[in-house]
Amino acid sequence: MILLKTWTTKELAYLKKHSLLAETNEVLNITEMAKKLNRTTQSVRNKLYSMQRSGDMPAVDRSMQRDAGGRFYSPEEDKRIISMYKQGATYREISDSLGRTETSVTGRVYNLRKSGRLKTKKLKRWTEKETQLLIARVRFDETGHVNNYEELMRLVSKNYHQLTGKITKLRKAGKISTSVQPGTTSKKSKQAMKKFNDARFAHVPKNKEEKTMSLDSHETVPQDIPQAISIESREITLILTTTTINGHKVQQFFTKDGELLATKKLTPVAPEISK
Known part of the structure; x- marks a missing residue:
């Protein structure tokens, strides 16, 4: 004993x-x-x-929780979260709208639900008519990802989370034969990444011809500048670690495997002096 x-x-x-x-x-x-x-x-x-x-x-008191940058959620941000969540927006869509991390928004939604400010309605069961309509009208891109969620939400009066869950079940049951190709992303995600790259690297010539045309006839290309430029972007999961020593903050960005990608030193904020 x-x-x-x-x-x-x-x-x-x-x-x-x-x-x-x-x-x-x-x-x-x-x-x-x-x-x-x-x-x-x-x-x-x-x-x-x-x-x-x-x-x-x-x-x-989790209502006092801050995000990784140490910021509280304002009443206006909470209203937007509640509104977008009720409309079926994903956590990523909400986080992009607020300029915060997906993890931070997920935690905030949990706190809002726990405090009663965000009430989740009891979901209605799918009818056979709605299920058959979904199967008949769902469309896929070349990699097997659904590309008409907006249309489907209007047709069956369901939100994004309900649709993704139902489609997954129908695939497992064999009622939807189209499957997602492993290691691929949706066409919508690819378009978003392309838009990001175009904006980020707008100053970089896309090919040799464009680079040659941008030079004056009397200009010469320095020998130390490479003639071929290759840019690759991919979406990865980051872990942000913030260390504070004597008021000085240092942020380090790691991959989920522990590889250090970058270190950023933040300028300390001077304390406010009461008048």
Whole structure:
């Protein structure tokens, strides 16, 4: 029989004094305190949860959560999130609209739903008529991705999330035979990437002829400038790590495999002086 170690008054006082709280009141140094108290991490986590529930420590408030850049969500942004989410917009579409990360928007939607500000309606079951209409009218691009979501949403009065879920089920059931080619992206995504590249590299000549025509007849091409230019862009998942030392912030961008891509030093913001 395993006897549980009783928490002493001294240990509880230590937790209150040394807990490092995030802006949401979540404790950040549970592992360190567990080692100091010679207890398991789970034991300390459970005790802190109990203290927050009883009011002995500040309760977790996820409405105070910020994004990776340290920004709060404004009331106007919350209204846009609620509106776009109800209209069936994806998390990526919402994040692009707000200039925030998809992960940040996903967390914000969760908080809005938990607080009751974003109420999700009970979804109606698909009727046989709606299912057959979907199968008959769905269209695909050359790689098997659906390319007429807007039309389908109007036809069956469903949002984007309902459509993608239903199409996935119909594919698994064999009622939709067209499958997505592995490792491909939709035509819409390719067009968005092409538009991004065109804007980003507008100053770069697309071919030799264009480069030659841009030069004056008396100009010569420097020998150290390469004659062939190759540009490749691809969409990857990034992990942003922000380190703050004495008010100086350093941001590092990693791939999901841990490869460091870039380091950015941010200029510290001078504290405001009250008048």
